[in-house]
Amino acid sequence: MTLVLVVDDEPQIRRALRTSLEAHGYDVATVGTGEEGVVGVAEQTPDLVLLDLGLPDIDGTEVIRRVRAFNDVPVIVLSVREDQRDKVAALDAGADDYVTKPFGMEELLARARAAMRRKQPEEPAPPVQRFGELEVDLARRLVTLEGEQVHLTPTEYGLLEALVTNPGKLLTHQWLLRKVWGQGYGTETTYLRTYVRALRKKLGDDAQAPGLIVTEPGVGYRWVADAT
Amino acid sequence: MNRTPTETERRRWRGLTPRGGFVAVVAPAVAAVASIPLSRSGPASAIALFLLAIVIAAVSGGLYAGLVAALLSSMALPFLYGAPRFRLRLDGTEEIVTAIVFLAVALVVGLLVGSASEERMRATRREREARLLGYLSTKLLSGEVPDRVLDDFASVLLEPFGLATCEITVELAGTHLHARSSQPGVEGGGPDVVVPLVVGTVAFGTVRVERPAGRRALTSDEMILLEAAAKQAAAALDRARLDARARMAQLDAETNQLRAAMFSSVTHDLRTPLASIKAGVTSLLDPSVDYEPAQEQELLTTILEETDRLNRLVGNILDLARIRAGALAPSRDDASLDEIVEAVVARMRPRLDQVTLDVRLRDDLPDVPVDGVQMDQVLTNLLENAARYSPAGSTIGVSVVPLHDRVQVRVTDEGPGIVEEDRERVFEAFYRGTRSPETPGSGLGLAIANAIVTAHGGRIWVEGAPQGGTAVVFEIPVAGGIVEANV
Numbered sequence: 001m002t003l004v005l006v007v008d009d010e011p012q013i014r015r016a017l018r019t020s021l022e023a024h025g026y027d028v029a030t031v032g033t034g035e036e037g038v039v040g041v042a043e044q045t046p047d048l049v050l051l052d053l054g055l056p057d058i059d060g061t062e063v064i065r066r067v068r069a070f071n072d073v074p075v076i077v078l079s080v081r082e083d084q085r086d087k088v089a090a091l092d093a094g095a096d097d098y099v100t101k102p103f104g105m106e107e108l109l110a111r112a113r114a115a116m117r118r119k120q121p122e123e124p125a126p127p128v129q130r131f132g133e134l135e136v137d138l139a140r141r142l143v144t145l146e147g148e149q150v151h152l153t154p155t156e157y158g159l160l161e162a163l164v165t166n167p168g169k170l171l172t173h174q175w176l177l178r179k180v181w182g183q184g185y186g187t188e189t190t191y192l193r194t195y196v197r198a199l200r201k202k203l204g205d206d207a208q209a210p211g212l213i214v215t216e217p218g219v220g221y222r223w224v225a226d227a228t
Numbered sequence: 229m230n231r232t233p234t235e236t237e238r239r240r241w242r243g244l245t246p247r248g249g250f251v252a253v254v255a256p257a258v259a260a261v262a263s264i265p266l267s268r269s270g271p272a273s274a275i276a277l278f279l280l281a282i283v284i285a286a287v288s289g290g291l292y293a294g295l296v297a298a299l300l301s302s303m304a305l306p307f308l309y310g311a312p313r314f315r316l317r318l319d320g321t322e323e324i325v326t327a328i329v330f331l332a333v334a335l336v337v338g339l340l341v342g343s344a345s346e347e348r349m350r351a352t353r354r355e356r357e358a359r360l361l362g363y364l365s366t367k368l369l370s371g372e373v374p375d376r377v378l379d380d381f382a383s384v385l386l387e388p389f390g391l392a393t394c395e396i397t398v399e400l401a402g403t404h405l406h407a408r409s410s411q412p413g414v415e416g417g418g419p420d421v422v423v424p425l426v427v428g429t430v431a432f433g434t435v436r437v438e439r440p441a442g443r444r445a446l447t448s449d450e451m452i453l454l455e456a457a458a459k460q461a462a463a464a465l466d467r468a469r470l471d472a473r474a475r476m477a478q479l480d481a482e483t484n485q486l487r488a489a490m491f492s493s494v495t496h497d498l499r500t501p502l503a504s505i506k507a508g509v510t511s512l513l514d515p516s517v518d519y520e521p522a523q524e525q526e527l528l529t530t531i532l533e534e535t536d537r538l539n540r541l542v543g544n545i546l547d548l549a550r551i552r553a554g555a556l557a558p559s560r561d562d563a564s565l566d567e568i569v570e571a572v573v574a575r576m577r578p579r580l581d582q583v584t585l586d587v588r589l590r591d592d593l594p595d596v597p598v599d600g601v602q603m604d605q606v607l608t609n610l611l612e613n614a615a616r617y618s619p620a621g622s623t624i625g626v627s628v629v630p631l632h633d634r635v636q637v638r639v640t641d642e643g644p645g646i647v648e649e650d651r652e653r654v655f656e657a658f659y660r661g662t663r664s665p666e667t668p669g670s671g672l673g674l675a676i677a678n679a680i681v682t683a684h685g686g687r688i689w690v691e692g693a694p695q696g697g698t699a700v701v702f703e704i705p706v707a708g709g710i711v712e713a714n715v
Binding site: 190 | 532535574577600
């Protein structure tokens with residue numbers, strides 16, 4: 001069974017999540033504080049953590065940092081809209097995604113599935129990933145669109161690789177810059193934007209109706225295409 | 229230039245001015261010299277010339293100059309024409325009659341000129357009084373800061389009264405105003421006088437004037453004028469006070485009205501979705517009813533929609549509260565507005581399926597330092613508004629263009645448009661335009677957009693779109709001010 005740990009101080013939210021998640025076949029454990037959350041991850045080794053940022057004892061971002069010290073369980077942050085900066089901080093601290101309160105269960109479950117799919121250790125990512133007409137061969141570093149090879153620069157390929165190997169995950173500007181450009185980077189969002197634009201163009205993705213890369217203004221980018 | 233009209237007037241009546249004396253001597257002398265070539269034809273032409281000289285002296289130098297000229301002329305005439313010639317004497321009847329006529333002419337002309345100039349003086353004084361009054365009233369009523377008006381007034385009084393210093397002290401509507409003006413380079417300490425500023429029985433304050441050291445006190449004429457000026461100043465100040473009070477009352481009324489509208493709007497907008505949600509949920513929980521799946525779906529859809537609506541409204545109210553609390557510091561990063569536009573368009577596309585979207589972006593847009601999340605919200609609010617007022621099948625346009633030192637974003641719709649007089653007020657919180665009170669919406673979207681754009685150093689406004697409808701335009705300055713765009 002898949003165990004989901006819910007860390008939220010609101011009993012109503014805990015109850016709603018428990019009911020809904022159990023109905024979808026998950027096991028659910030709930031705690032109300034950040035300390036209990038960290039202990040819960042250590043003792044119960046859940047498959048997913050749903051973490052509220054506004055906890056009564058320690059800050060949600062701090063919970064992620066402590067958890068990440070010993071465990072790479074997927075963490076989805078539940079936050080209210082006002083916490084935009086906290087949200088980015090939580091993502092940078094190692095959260096996988098965030099869902100804004102109030103949220104629809106459908107959306108939460110989709111994000112939860114995507115996050116857990118990324119962490120399946122027994123299923124290593126296949127070397128060739130297909131997204132409709134787009135094919136990315138991670139072993140040979142080859143990209144084809146409708147059978148034609150797409151010529152990408154090394155940086156463009158690095159960016160694409162970072163995106164497709166983290167499907168559905170919201171990747172912050174800082175994370176992408178460090179991942180693709182290197183540790184010394186983090187604030188050069190202009191580079192990132194330029195390369196995302198070039199990549200979209202080469203892959204035939206329309207930013208106004210994206211099928212591959214979605215922009216989250218002020219936060220980062222997300223690969224949304226489902227592998228086929 | 230320093231000679232004031234009152235002094236000129238005084239000189240005209242009370243003595244001979246240097247200029248008068250000069251004219252009184254020179255005019256008969258010129259007449260005498262001019263008559264020499266005509267002397268053979270007898271004294272008649274010389275008399276005419278002397279009369280002319282006397283009239284000129286009286287007109288330009290005043291009564292005394294005229295009289296002096298008449299005396300000199302009557303002495304000069306027999307000296308020129310009496311027998312024997314070139315001897316000074318005044319003994320014949322003819323000479324005496326001539327002298328009397330000369331003096332009479334000087335007297336009549338001098339008096340006439342004097343009274344005419346006095347008349348002119350009175351007119352000038354009345355005009356000046358009127359000007360002072362007009363000056364004060366327009367300044368005070370035009371909403372200019374009263375103490376600056378008083379400063380101006382104090383300095384205006386300096387010259388006509390030959391003052392060293394003029395001080396005005398006013399207690400107006402609970403505020404204490406003080407104005408002081410001094411003639412530069414003039415030592416004070418001469419005679420001073422205090423005139424009250426009074427309207428009816430209410431004293432507003434005082435005007436204190438000080439003459440330069442060693443000068444005489446103000447004459448009674450000048451006192452009358454000064455009192456008149458003080459009276460006019462008091463009247464103008466009183467009107468300004470009443471006007472300010474009326475304005476304040478009007479403002480109070482408007483604020484109260486706005487507050488009432490706001491409360492009724494918020495109450496209505498918060499309660500309506502809550503009512504729908506509660507009605508839906510209690511229906512579904514009712515054990516006595518067995519709903520068809522379609523009915524259940526409908527109730528649940530309503531609950532979902534109303535929850536979203538409530539969420540948007542609460543979000544807006546919270547944003548506005550944060551703006552009001554001054555907690556809207558943008559966390560800026562270089563970003564490109566076209567990317568944000570594209571992201572917002574992508575996210576909102578499902579909600580814009582009733583309209584055609586015409587998005588025009590350019591490749592040469594410079595980066596702007598913005599808070600991406602806040603800009604996202606501005607564009608979301610503008611597009612939501614456009615969608616709300618757009619008839620099905622119409623077009624919503626979004627364009628981003630680089631201007632000299634800023635980037636301009638324009639969102640247009642083909643809805644009913646916003647009447648000219650509402651175009652500024654739509655940015656006020658809870659204001660929804662006079663023509664569409666029934667359209668849903670909290671009236672907060674534009675207020676929030678305005679606050680965000682302003683916090684970014686930009687500006688936002690509403691225009692009529694060329695095809696009818698509305699264009700909301702905002703501009704964000706580029707970092708460093710200048711864009712090197714290849715426009």
